[in-house]
Amino acid sequence: MVAEWRTDMKNTKKIKIMAGLLALALVAGTLAYFMKTMSVDNPFSTKKYGGETVEKFTPENEWEPGGQVTKEVQAKNTGDYDLYVRVKFDEKWERDGQVIAGTELSSADKANFFPASADSSIAGGSSVYKHLAGVEDGSWTDGNDGYFYYKTKLGKDQMTSQLMDYVTLCKDANMGTYAVSEMKYALVDATKTAEDLTDADYTLTSAPDVIPDGKVLYQKKVVSLDSANAGLAGANYTLTITTELLQANADAAAENGWAVTPA
Template identity: 40%
Template sequence: MKKNKKVLVLSGLLVLAMVAGVLAYFNKTTTINNPFSTKSYGGETVEKFNPGEGEDWEPGATVEKLVTATNTGDYPLYVRVKFDETWTRKNESAAFIDIKAGDAAIEPGATAKKILNVFQTKDAAGENDGIANVNADDTVVAKNLVNITGTDAKWIDGKDGYFYYYKPLEPTDSTEALLESVTLAQDADMGLYGSVITYALCADPDKKLTAPPADAVWKSEAELLAGSGAATVADFMKLDRNKGMALFTKNTSALEAGLSGYADANYLLTITTDFVQTSADALTAAGWTLPAGVQ
């Protein structure tokens, strides 16, 4: 009997050992690190331009404006440039001329993007009437472009308002210049001038005044005669109330209203440089279509 009990105990231990063996799993973790890194994209536009040379810009005058682009990143990039321009009156905020790059007509060859017409209207005699023609997509400012013609041209006209650099721009490299100067057309319409007559009525009981005082108030003829009942300046001075008064007359040359042309205005040339990755997907996503001749 005792022997049977020992057999049972040994059998139970054997069963437990078998169960314990089934539950003992192998468990181990191994890792392999795969390091990757990225570099950066970057670009900048550089120009040589002295703003002081653009002040008091006269017809026929040329101002240096040398423009290039530089790849400041670590990967090659395609580059394109466009020019937009506006003319705004000095006392107004809205532009009276707004020319977009895509609007400008393009003349092939050496004159591309230069003056095609000096847009201004003519009077019956064929003379300038001082009115800028806002319906013409053209410009009185020549953008004097370089490196756009010949077998060694570095910029290609895309016919879409942009000029494209002829190949991908490598890191740290700069393009050859595209723009070197701008010139205001020699016959740009500088407005129609007329005479403006104003009057200053000053006290002069001793008749010693030889010039109007600094605080004299200048009025138009209508303003001077208003409420006096006089029809002319001569009749006005005969009025009793004007005894002991001196009348000074000033004739000023001034632009006629609505006939200012490009006088007394500000010109703004906006140069936009776009950079994009050289992959086909990047070009498609950016909406670029490279013109023939770009590598």
């Protein structure tokens, strides 16, 4: 998972304080001016500015179609400034370290990234349903620019509501095409059951024409994945969540291309 923090403090306040003292004295009929320039040093310290991504991901070793996985996404302000928060998503599927063609997608491509339900994948798009609880409850809004915006500014030590709470591998996800690649046979004593056999017993590649007395023939089909039509079988899914935190300032939001200015 990747979380991105970004700060932008473009306005530097310059403070100059000068105090002048002008004394006018009349001494023995002589007009004299006395001027003193007083310089005052004003120490200022900046407040802490920062944030962190707070998320919980519970992976499963063998994710199957229809399987729901907890994926909680929210942000917390650990600094002193009020913050604006927005989040974007990217995903990909990899097999043997290589990205599977057509599976590298972004929330900027909303039509292909967000299946309408966990029942159906998007043809040519994502096979993972993302449940956006924060959009449903109205605390987050879609900026239609690939980002989801928390609708109110985030104060010190405050935490957003959950934008996402779980993901589901769609029930019709393409898990590849399988075919019988080999038939094997075991000719063993009739006293043996199928549960007694091991791979070492399947030594024949074709069935004998005659089965001797006292023997029994077992058949085993070897089913293999069609490498040309492997789908998502044996692949690893990665969902990358990028959280951007910005000082709560409308001008800063406009300058940094934020489509939504939180209240």
